[in-house]
Amino acid sequence: MTVLDQIADAIGADRILTGTDAAPYGKDWTGAYTSTPLAVLRPTTTAEVSAILKIANAIKTPVVPASGRTGLTGATLAQDALMLSVERLNDIYDINVDGRTATVGAGVILSTLHDAAEAHDLIFPLTLGARGSAMIGGLLSTNAGGSNVVRYGSTRGLCLGLEVVMADGRVMNLMSALHKDNSGLDLRNLVIGAEGTLGIITAAVLKLRPKPQAYATAMVAVASLSDALTLLYKLQDETGNGVEAFEYMPRSYIDKHRQLFPNVARPFEKDYDVNIMIEVAATQAKDAIPTPDGSLPVVSALEETLGAMLEEGTVLDAIIAQNEAQRREIWKRREDAGEVAFFGGVFVNTDVAVPLDKVADFEKMLTPGSRRLTQMQTK
Amino acid sequence: MTVLDQIADAIGADRILTGTDAAPYGKDWTGAYTSTPLAVLRPTTTAEVSAILKIANAIKTPVVPASGRTGLTGATLAQDALMLSVERLNDIYDINVDGRTATVGAGVILSTLHDAAEAHDLIFPLTLGARGSAMIGGLLSTNAGGSNVVRYGSTRGLCLGLEVVMADGRVMNLMSALHKDNSGLDLRNLVIGAEGTLGIITAAVLKLRPKPQAYATAMVAVASLSDALTLLYKLQDETGNGVEAFEYMPRSYIDKHRQLFPNVARPFEKDYDVNIMIEVAATQAKDAIPTPDGSLPVVSALEETLGAMLEEGTVLDAIIAQNEAQRREIWKRREDAGEVAFFGGVFVNTDVAVPLDKVADFEKMLTPGSRRLTQMQTK
Numbered sequence: 218m219t220v221l222d223q224i225a226d227a228i229g230a231d232r233i234l235t236g237t238d239a240a241p242y243g244k245d246w247t248g249a250y251t252s253t254p255l256a257v258l259r260p261t262t263t264a265e266v267s268a269i270l271k272i273a274n275a276i277k278t279p280v281v282p283a284s285g286r287t288g289l290t291g292a293t294l295a296q297d298a299l300m301l302s303v304e305r306l307n308d309i310y311d312i313n314v315d316g317r318t319a320t321v322g323a324g325v326i327l328s329t330l331h332d333a334a335e336a337h338d339l340i341f342p343l344t345l346g347a348r349g350s351a352m353i354g355g356l357l358s359t360n361a362g363g364s365n366v367v368r369y370g371s372t373r374g375l376c377l378g379l380e381v382v383m384a385d386g387r388v389m390n391l392m393s394a395l396h397k398d399n400s401g402l403d404l405r406n407l408v409i410g411a412e413g414t415l416g417i418i419t420a421a422v423l424k425l426r427p428k429p430q431a432y433a434t435a436m437v438a439v440a441s442l443s444d445a446l447t448l449l450y451k452l453q454d455e456t457g458n459g460v461e462a463f464e465y466m467p468r469s470y471i472d473k474h475r476q477l478f479p480n481v482a483r484p485f486e487k488d489y490d491v492n493i494m495i496e497v498a499a500t501q502a503k504d505a506i507p508t509p510d511g512s513l514p515v516v517s518a519l520e521e522t523l524g525a526m527l528e529e530g531t532v533l534d535a536i537i538a539q540n541e542a543q544r545r546e547i548w549k550r551r552e553d554a555g556e557v558a559f560f561g562g563v564f565v566n567t568d569v570a571v572p573l574d575k576v577a578d579f580e581k582m583l584t585p586g587s588r589r590l591t592q593m594q595t596k
Numbered sequence: 597m598t599v600l601d602q603i604a605d606a607i608g609a610d611r612i613l614t615g616t617d618a619a620p621y622g623k624d625w626t627g628a629y630t631s632t633p634l635a636v637l638r639p640t641t642t643a644e645v646s647a648i649l650k651i652a653n654a655i656k657t658p659v660v661p662a663s664g665r666t667g668l669t670g671a672t673l674a675q676d677a678l679m680l681s682v683e684r685l686n687d688i689y690d691i692n693v694d695g696r697t698a699t700v701g702a703g704v705i706l707s708t709l710h711d712a713a714e715a716h717d718l719i720f721p722l723t724l725g726a727r728g729s730a731m732i733g734g735l736l737s738t739n740a741g742g743s744n745v746v747r748y749g750s751t752r753g754l755c756l757g758l759e760v761v762m763a764d765g766r767v768m769n770l771m772s773a774l775h776k777d778n779s780g781l782d783l784r785n786l787v788i789g790a791e792g793t794l795g796i797i798t799a800a801v802l803k804l805r806p807k808p809q810a811y812a813t814a815m816v817a818v819a820s821l822s823d824a825l826t827l828l829y830k831l832q833d834e835t836g837n838g839v840e841a842f843e844y845m846p847r848s849y850i851d852k853h854r855q856l857f858p859n860v861a862r863p864f865e866k867d868y869d870v871n872i873m874i875e876v877a878a879t880q881a882k883d884a885i886p887t888p889d890g891s892l893p894v895v896s897a898l899e900e901t902l903g904a905m906l907e908e909g910t911v912l913d914a915i916i917a918q919n920e921a922q923r924r925e926i927w928k929r930r931e932d933a934g935e936v937a938f939f940g941g942v943f944v945n946t947d948v949a950v951p952l953d954k955v956a957d958f959e960k961m962l963t964p965g966s967r968r969l970t971q972m973q974t975k
Binding site for chain 2: 313315316317318359360362366370371373374394395396397398399402403404406407409410411415427446450453454455456457458459500501502570571572573574575
């Protein structure tokens with residue numbers, strides 16, 4: 218019996234895609250990487266994942282796990298391998314409002330979880346441009362950062378529990394919902410970020426947070442990265458760590474973005490080298506209730522801070538979104554980072570962070586002629 | 597050559613204590629556990645730790661790492677084993693104010709690090725009663741929670757990088773200072789909380805945070821644990837997660853504490869079943885600057901919240917510290933938890949947390965006659 222016959226016997230032929238049905242799985246979002254998987258397997262339960270891995274392991278057939286396939290590094294290439302897609306493990310098992318946790322399958326799409334949490338006035342804080350396709354399994358396996366990482370940390374910090382199927386099919390139940398769990402070795406963090414090399418994540422317990430009640434969103438130009446760091450700390454301290462996003466966009470990023478999306482206005486009339494996208498969230502009601510003149514305290518506070526820094530010369534220019542449409546426009550520039558990276562020219566594809574106080578030095582290392590930095594994690 | 601001769605040859609005889617010099621290391625803070633180590637080794641560098649483990653491993657002599665020996669579980673018992681004390685690895689190598697990190701040896705005492713950070717208007721947020729003796733190595737190896745865990749997370753969440761010497765003497769350098777580091781498997785979290793079983797932590801990079809500018813500290817009596825949870829979330833939301841401590845003390849804890857420390861006044865005139873110690877910190881200047889009448893906004897806000905809950909009956913009684921002496925008195929009751937646990941009668945010694953919304957159920961499981969719960973982690 219072939220490996221596919223064995224798998225069909227174990228979990229049903231309808232879980233297996235081959236030929237033209239499997240073809241779309243041969244390329245990822247970038248289109249830069251293509252492969253022809255032996256077949257695409259779409260199990261619907263953890264037990265089915267276990268059955269597949271047991272069979273594949275016994276006859277040494279490689280298995281590549283995949284979820285939303287929105288990555289930029291070709292990590293789901295499955296040439297001469299079985300691709301195991303977790304897309305059907307897409308149940309939201311539980312939203313625990315009191316405990317502020319969500320228990321979900323690995324195939325749940327990020328934006329689906331966003332909606333489920335918001336229905337209870339909570340949020341799952343991780344967000345990124347691909348949120349409409351990216352799935353929890355891949356986000357955990359790559360320890361995705363996303364654009365709120367500065368406030369909420371990367372995916373690792375948002376995960377309380379995991380269910381993992383190991384290569385031999387054994388199921389490892391680490392589905393703790395505890396914020397502190399000192400029982401045994403911390404295997405959960407070992408699997409997070411392991412890119413599927415240690416097992417396939419099938420379910421997770423995730424942290425939810427209260428939904429911010431209002432936002433202040435701005436584009437700011439500063440003279441240097443060192444001034445940007447001053448601005449970040451100042452805002453964090455003044456808002457009680459309310460800074461949700463602080464994203465550095467060098468001039469080259471702004472330029473490439475405008476080449477790809479000519480309809481988008483430039484952020485400022487002048488061009489600046491150091492552009493920062495900022496979002497501050499108000500979790501306290503007092504910062505989110507409009508004053509008699511209709512302004513939001515969280516927005517006024519940001520205006521005041523930026524105004525003072527404009528006067529002293531640390532901030533060169535600043536625009537604060539006055540409505541949701543302007544806010545979305547500012548966010549779009551950030552969320553197009555994938556397009557800018559892939560279609561904006563040569564780039565260095567890494568997922569490496571630089572210590573905050575070393576970002577300026579790091580940029581100096583790149584010679585002006587080959588400045589390849591398109592977008593950089595600020596935390 | 598004996599193992600001690602080999603070690604003396606490698607790193608010097610003055611690193612080795614035996615006989616009466618070693619005797620104090622035979623018991624820990626509790627006095628409940630005693631052992632007679634073969635010798636106590638006090639290396640001064642990572643290279644010396646490595647040399648010791650290489651020798652001990654070659655001749656299969658067990659080594660038990662120890663640091664401040666303030667634990668409550670006898671984990672540093674070293675019967676028929678070498679005790680390796682990290683106490684001389686006590687250098688603070690660096691306080692990086694811009695990056696908000698501290699690089700320290702495993703033998704640095706917690707309160708020493710507190711002082712070093714505060715000199716730069718920063719804090720290392722982990723704190724507990726034993727802070728004057730407990731050392732960074734042990735705090736990391738046990739993933740200590742401490743009384744600020746509700747705000748800052750346990751030690752795991754405060755550690756960015758580690759240096760670890762493995763059992764065969766190899767040194768594992770994981771001394772990253774990055775908030776996000778997706779290079780390779782997350783071995784750092786595997787070693788944290790492993791109680792020394794995977795290697796000996798010799799140094800760490802730790803996160804520092806801005807120093808709160810003012811505190812509001814209170815003892816509060818509520819009718820039930822469910823009301824306590826309501827209070828916690830309400831305060832977290834109203835203060836923008838400014839709740840630094842939220843510690844549940846059942847009536848039995850208050851009683852035992854008063855038996856051990858008869859000079860301490862009872863928190864309220866009446867006795868209540870559910871007593872909560874609360875501390876809220878103001879990181880924003882506007883909450884910490886006294887108003888014309890001399891009151892602190894952070895204190896007034898807590899008074900207002902508790903006052904409203906008193907009126908509606910969710911809070912039964914509340915006392916807010918009006919000065920530092922009253923604040924210390926409230927904290928002392930919490931920090932005596934070790935004494936209460938060990939000298940207050942029979943108890944169950946665990947370091948297990950319970951999901952917030954299950955604490956009441958957990959307590960119900962304990963029959964009234966054998967209620968052994970003395971103090972419980974609330975996050």
